[in-house]
Amino acid sequence: MTTYKSIALRGIAAGGIAGVASALVQLLVTEIPIRAALAVEEARAPAGEEAGHSHGGEDELVTRGAQVLGGMLGVVIVGIAVGLVFATAYALSKRWFADSTPFTRSFTFGAAVFGAVALLPWIKYPANPPAVGDPETVNYRTALYLGVVVAGLVIVWAASWLAAQLRAQSQPVRTTAVLLAVAAATAVVLLAFPAPPDTIPADMPVNVLWQFRLSSLAQLATLYVGIGVVFGLLVDPATRRTRAVEKASV
Amino acid sequence: MTSPAASLSAVRVPKWAFAVSLLGLIVTYLVLQENGLALGAGSELLHEFFHDGRHALGVPCH
Numbered sequence: 001m002t003t004y005k006s007i008a009l010r011g012i013a014a015g016g017i018a019g020v021a022s023a024l025v026q027l028l029v030t031e032i033p034i035r036a037a038l039a040v041e042e043a044r045a046p047a048g049e050e051a052g053h054s055h056g057g058e059d060e061l062v063t064r065g066a067q068v069l070g071g072m073l074g075v076v077i078v079g080i081a082v083g084l085v086f087a088t089a090y091a092l093s094k095r096w097f098a099d100s101t102p103f104t105r106s107f108t109f110g111a112a113v114f115g116a117v118a119l120l121p122w123i124k125y126p127a128n129p130p131a132v133g134d135p136e137t138v139n140y141r142t143a144l145y146l147g148v149v150v151a152g153l154v155i156v157w158a159a160s161w162l163a164a165q166l167r168a169q170s171q172p173v174r175t176t177a178v179l180l181a182v183a184a185a186t187a188v189v190l191l192a193f194p195a196p197p198d199t200i201p202a203d204m205p206v207n208v209l210w211q212f213r214l215s216s217l218a219q220l221a222t223l224y225v226g227i228g229v230v231f232g233l234l235v236d237p238a239t240r241r242t243r244a245v246e247k248a249s250v
Numbered sequence: 251m252t253s254p255a256a257s258l259s260a261v262r263v264p265k266w267a268f269a270v271s272l273l274g275l276i277v278t279y280l281v282l283q284e285n286g287l288a289l290g291a292g293s294e295l296l297h298e299f300f301h302d303g304r305h306a307l308g309v310p311c312h
Contacts, residue, residue, distance in 0.1 A: 004263050008270065023303075030306040062298040071302025074281045078307065081274035081281075088271045091261045118308070127308030130301075134312070141310035142283065216308045223307075 002235075007091045008084060010234040011227075015083020018226030022079060023072035025219045031068060033212035037129035038064075040203055044131070075223070083227050086113065090231070095164040103232035103239075110228015112159075116152030118220035120186065124148050125196050127216040132204055137197045144193060151189045155182060282309045 062070065090096075090109060097105045125145055133141070159182050166174040200209060233239050281300050304311050 002261050004261055004267055007261060008267070026302065026306045031302070034302055034305060061295060062301070066299060067301045070299035071304075071306060074300035074303030075307065077281050078278050078303070081277040084274040085271045088263065088267050091263050091267070122308055125310070127305070128311075129305060130312070132312075133310065138310055138312060145310050212305075216306055219306050220308060 004088075004091055007087050007235065010231060011083040011085075011087020011090070012080050013083070014227050014231035014234055015079040015081065015086070016076060017079075017230045018083070018223050019076035019079020021226050022219050022223040023075040025215070025222050026072055026075055027068070030212065030215040030219055033129055033208050033215060036208040037131045037204070037212065040205070040208070041131035044203060075219070079223055079227065082223070083231065086110070086227055086231065090235075093160070096160055101236060101238065103236040106232030106235060107225075107228045110225050110231070112156045113228070114221060114224035116156045117149045118224055119217070120152040120155075120189065121145055121148045122213075122217055122220065124190055124193055126213050128198075128200075129204075129209065129212040132198065132200055132209070134198050140197060144196075148189065148193055151193075155185045155189070158185065282307065 086109070090106060093105075093109070097108055100108075125141065125148065159178050162181055163174060163178050166177055169177070280296065282304050301311070
């Protein structure tokens with residue numbers, strides 16, 4: 001009998017592993033456009049003066065090296081926290097691909113969470129590097145961002161509800177109906193939410209901006225899909241059985 | 251062997267699991283969003299320390 005505690009511990013482990021992978025993507029990939037964006041920001045500010053936010057310099061609160069490390073640590077902590085919530089949602093879900101293997105359940109759940117809380121907000125409000133973003137609008141932008149995240153999670157929940165309602169239909173019909181409903185709901189969310197309020201400053205090179213945005217998306221995919229894959233590996237009895245057979249054959 | 255999915259859906263989720271999940275969400279908020287709302291003065295250090303991670307995960311900043 002599997003207990004909630006063992007499921008939760010596997011969620012923490014999956015989140016930690018996916019978080020470390022995502023933090024490595026950050027160190028090796030995302031930091032490149034971040035450095036370029038910080039150079040743009042520094043070129044803009046008159047010597048020693050920066051508006052309310054420091055990225056190095058003499059009066060810095062945290063050094064650049066600490067920000068790189070802290071950023072990676074933050075990703076790992078978020079990974080662990082999300083992994084824990086993911087495991088709880090997984091344990092609670094009764095209708096999520098109920099006839100599939102635990103690995104398939106976990107992987108599709110991870111992919112769906114990625115779509116809801118990462119890809120959807122990324123499409124509507126693309127990630128911006130440092131040197132982009134008006135401090136005046138940060139609370140408004142945060143509210144819009146969280147609104148889209150919540151809307152995405154509602155779509156995922158509603159999709160699983162709809163799939164359960166259509167249980168009498170054949171699997172291809174059910175899948176098509178759910179995909180059409182998800183596409184329609186996504187279109188409504190994208191149209192209903194207002195456009196991002198900030199304009200991109202003219203001194204921000206387009207290639208730096210998009211290198212950053214794609215790096216950010218890669219990192220988010222590593223985190224969320226990674227949690228789904230690793231948690232699936234940890235909960236699926238099939239992986240343990242394989243290992244036992246291997247050991248026995250040695 | 252019973253169906254793996256069936257054995258997993260038999261997991262009993264205790265009440266404290268919701269408290270644990272809430273804690274997870276609060277930690278996520280502190281790392282990604284803390285702008286001084288919850289911690290006041292101590293938040294700026296936290297905000298700057300996790301700066302790169304917040305940008306990288308696509309959360310609005312500045």
